[in-house]
Amino acid sequence: MAAAMKLHWSPKSPYVRKVMICAHELGMLPKLELVRSVAAMLKPNPAIMADNPLSKIPTLVRADGSTLFDSIVICEYLNDQAKGTLFPPHGEARWQALRWHALGDGLLDALILWRNERERELPLKALVDAFELKTRACLQLLDAEAAAIGSAPFSIGHVTLGCALGYLDYRFDSLGWRALAPRLAAWFATLQARPSFQSTEPIDG
Numbered sequence: 001m002a003a004a005m006k007l008h009w010s011p012k013s014p015y016v017r018k019v020m021i022c023a024h025e026l027g028m029l030p031k032l033e034l035v036r037s038v039a040a041m042l043k044p045n046p047a048i049m050a051d052n053p054l055s056k057i058p059t060l061v062r063a064d065g066s067t068l069f070d071s072i073v074i075c076e077y078l079n080d081q082a083k084g085t086l087f088p089p090h091g092e093a094r095w096q097a098l099r100w101h102a103l104g105d106g107l108l109d110a111l112i113l114w115r116n117e118r119e120r121e122l123p124l125k126a127l128v129d130a131f132e133l134k135t136r137a138c139l140q141l142l143d144a145e146a147a148a149i150g151s152a153p154f155s156i157g158h159v160t161l162g163c164a165l166g167y168l169d170y171r172f173d174s175l176g177w178r179a180l181a182p183r184l185a186a187w188f189a190t191l192q193a194r195p196s197f198q199s200t201e202p203i204d205g
């Protein structure tokens, strides 16, 4: 299968990872040409901006040159192309999958901002404290839902929660999140065994 689409990609971005995991699960990887693209909030990248004025990754350029962003849109597009089951079409399964996706994505948004803030010369303590409070609250809720998460059919919700927990391991190791959410950690261990997760572990470089 010839690569027909270009993906602005980085091995560090948890949002790109969502797309890569979906592509792996859906057998769509051969369709993607990965273009290493550096996205930084303080340094808009003209090469990304040519395809996405927000200068964010992931950004997908399709065979006809048309673009898709952001990560959830690309994930659903890939699922649609592959006629996959990562987005339950209707009913309670759909709302639960989208809700877990929203929790994972919202947690990621908070973690990215938290990391930006803590790297400033003079981090605003109230902001850092608020991000930590929200992170702990997300983990508490997800731990209470771990059994339901583990028994639901694999969906975009699991993909995004997995990327958020993987990002905690990657950038927030000192938080020790597994001790805060042991049942969630047990589920995450099974998720990490999937080839789609193993082959997309974040790496520096």
Ligand SMILES: N[C@@H](CCC(=O)N[C@@H](CS)C(=O)NCC(=O)O)C(=O)O
Pocket: 012, 013, 014, 015, 039, 040, 041, 042, 044, 054, 055, 056, 057, 058, 070, 071, 072
């Ligand atoms: N909501 C977006 C978030 C994407 C995002 O923020 N990606 C980061 C990389 S991890 C980025 O491109 N940052 C550059 C910037 O904010 O200018 C999505 O789901 O794709």
